[in-house]
């Protein structure tokens with residue numbers, strides 16, 4: 002099997018990606034700088050200009066993504082002056098016009114978000130993971146993210162009603178009926194589109210790092226070992242570390258030198274840890290032969 006490649010590049014992803022061939026990547030997974038009027042960290046594009054800033058970059062993501070690939074965008078609009086901004090909704094519409102299919106919206110439920118009080122809303126406990134594809138048929142390894150039946154098996158599936166034991170055609174006429182009884186004796190089920198993950202991440206040196214479990218889940222779902230993953234706004238390198246640990250090649254890009262250096266350090270220490278683990282396992286199995 003060829004050696005894994007993890008490349009961290011420094012610069013604006015719009016420029017750097019021009020050096021890549023068409024249809025090179027299997028997954029683009031990223032959390033871009035969020036629109037913010039006040040903040041000036043990493044450029045902080047204003048919400049009113051976010052779509053025009055994002056679109057040329059999204060066109061490059063589309064060009065370098067394979068037709069069977071996926072683009073997952075982790076993003077969340079802030080509330081300002083008492084209401085939510087609509088720039089994410091505008092972005093979804095603009096991306097569809099650019100030719101993307103808005104295939105799904107996953108929700109990252111932040112299990113341990115900070116408490117707080119606001120006069121007209123409650124605390125933010127979720128972020129969007131918008132899933133776009135180039136085609137209706139794309140790579141999706143649903144079995145790779147199956148979850149134990151757990152509670153369903155113990156509670157809901159023990160008391161099945163009449164409606165549950167016959168197959169119901171989907172009310173929207175999609176042809177996919179449900180037959181809950183089919184799942185009765187199974188140990189594993191497909192997950193929902195809500196991911197319950199803690200916000201913690203090992204990396205405290207980047208203010209906006211997401212937990213490694215987030216890219217891990219999507220990498221398992223939308224790629225195979227040996228495939229190529231791109232994070233064009235890589236920050237501290239979380240996506241590339243996850244890709245490397247899962248045996249996928251990856252490219253991460255960041256416009257800030259401090260962050261691209263940080264990402265390189267993170268990738269290197271993760272690769273050393275993997276090497277260490279493999280050596281120990283190897284030594285252990287040789288000793289036990």
Ligand SMILES: C[S@@+](CC[C@H](N)C(=O)[O-])C[C@H]1O[C@@H](n2cnc3c(N)ncnc32)[C@H](O)[C@@H]1O
Pocket residue numbers: 012013014015031032033034035043044207209210211233234235236237238239240254255256257260
């Ligand atoms: C939300 S952070 C990503 C954090 C990352 N997911 C992690 O786990 O560390 C967004 C990153 O995009 C970078 N960035 C902003 N504009 C960029 C651009 N045009 N090209 C490449 N990177 C950019 C910022 O420097 C920042 O590190």
